[in-house]
Amino acid sequence: MDFTNIIKENPSYRAYGGANGIKKGILLENEPYMLKIEHRDKKNNRYKNSVFSEYIGSKIYSILGIPVQEVILGKLYDNEKEKLCVACKDFKEKGEYLYEFINIKNSILNENSSNGSGTELKEILEAIDEQNFCNPIEVKQRFWEMFIVDSYLGNFDRHNGNWGFLVNEITGNKRIAPIYDCGSCLFPMAEDEKLKIFLNSKEEMEMRVFKFPNSAIKENEKKINYFEFLISTTNEECLNSLKKIVPKIKEKTEIIENFIDSIEELSEIRKKFYKKILNMRKELILEPALERAKNMEKINQKRKIVKKLKEEELEL
Structure with a gap:
């Protein structure tokens, strides 16, 4: 998705903290999102790949059925340069x-x-x-x-x-x-x-x-x-x-x-x-x-059975 015009015309006026990148608040179909944008830090390292990490990591959580924020991979043009970005839905409901x-x-x-x-x-x-x-x-x-x-x-x-x-x-x-x-x-x-x-x-x-x-x-x-x-x-x-x-x-x-x-x-x-x-x-x-967890479970089950049998023998 191209976020170039959205970031100019539909800001959410929400601010976001944290490290690793430039973050802008936008509205997408009247829903608030945080836009994480690739940038260069003081050591000239590019954070383009952290955009991929955010997007793919979140999607894998979703594939596995674990609640995760919605993400959209996108781009925008800034100073005549194309930059990669990822939109992360603000999951807070009203109140x-x-x-x-x-x-x-x-x-x-x-x-x-x-x-x-x-x-x-x-x-x-x-x-x-x-x-x-x-x-x-x-x-x-x-x-x-x-x-x-x-x-x-x-x-x-x-x-x-x-x-x-x-x-x-x-x-x-x-x-x-x-x-x-x-x-x-x-x-x-x-x-x-x-x-x-x-x-x-x-x-x-x-x-x-x-x-x-x-x-x-x-x-x-x-x-x-x-x-x-x-x-x-x-x-x-x-x-x-x-x-x-x-x-x-x-x-x-x-x-x-x-x-x-x-x-x-x-x-x-x-x-x-x-x-x-x-x-x-x-x-x-x-x-x-x-495999180790399964083996430990089997061992514990056997121990419980042995313990129960010993208790029954004592009762007899």
């Missing part, structure tokens, strides 16, 4: 406010806690249990589903400031916000020449599976490595989410690959890299983690 998790966590801190921006996993899970905005069970389920899909997408920047709750201060209704801010997925800083190098090297590709990117969430002040965490965790909610989400990813892989192939603005090398890295992260991180 709703977005309370990012950083603010929720900040409101229930105790003297032993870090500040709201602290991303220690233990503190995040404790804050989810203590908050009274939304059902903690549902929030944890969304948190772990988001963590697992982010591990698939290679998201290195899912922090406390880019997920949260929507609160209607008129009606008092509260709900978990759709997923938003996926611009740090899929290695946005790598240009096509770099992708060619990666694709021609098994070692380079495996580094981008097993070594980095890491999650922004931490354990013991160290950023979590997705592979190491998912292959070793005993967190029951995380294991349950693995058993729910990974089969969906496997089922939808062909749809995801066809979607990537359908994006005309992507170079062929970028299409090839996206499909390859997603497949590797699925096969080398998520599928082994799923």
Whole structure:
């Protein structure tokens, strides 16, 4: 979609914060959207690929059936130059406010806690249990589903400031916000020449599976490595989410690959890299983690059976 005239003629007069790019508020068919536009930072790095990351990451969440903000890929002309952009629908309904998790966590801190921006996993899970905005069970389920899909997408920047709750201060209704801010997925800083190098090297590709990117969430002040965490965790909610989400990813892989192939603005090398890295992260991180989760479930079931039989023997 060409947003050149829309950005001039239909501003929404809403302002948006955050890093990674120029953001403009627009109205599209009387609905508010945030337009993220490619730009160059002070180091002359181009954020064109973060537009692709935002668009593709959001669409993959949608394909997997997880609530996510609507996105539209587009372009605009600025100073006689064509720029790529992505329109992200403002999902707040009338009377709703977005309370990012950083603010929720900040409101229930105790003297032993870090500040709201602290991303220690233990503190995040404790804050989810203590908050009274939304059902903690549902929030944890969304948190772990988001963590697992982010591990698939290679998201290195899912922090406390880019997920949260929507609160209607008129009606008092509260709900978990759709997923938003996926611009740090899929290695946005790598240009096509770099992708060619990666694709021609098994070692380079495996580094981008097993070594980095890491999650922004931490354990013991160290950023979590997705592979190491998912292959070793005993967190029951995380294991349950693995058993729910990974089969969906496997089922939808062909749809995801066809979607990537359908994006005309992507170079062929970028299409090839996206499909390859997603497949590797699925096969080398998520599928082994799923098998382990299933095996743990079988072991626990056997233990329960043995325990029950022993209890019955004692009764006899």
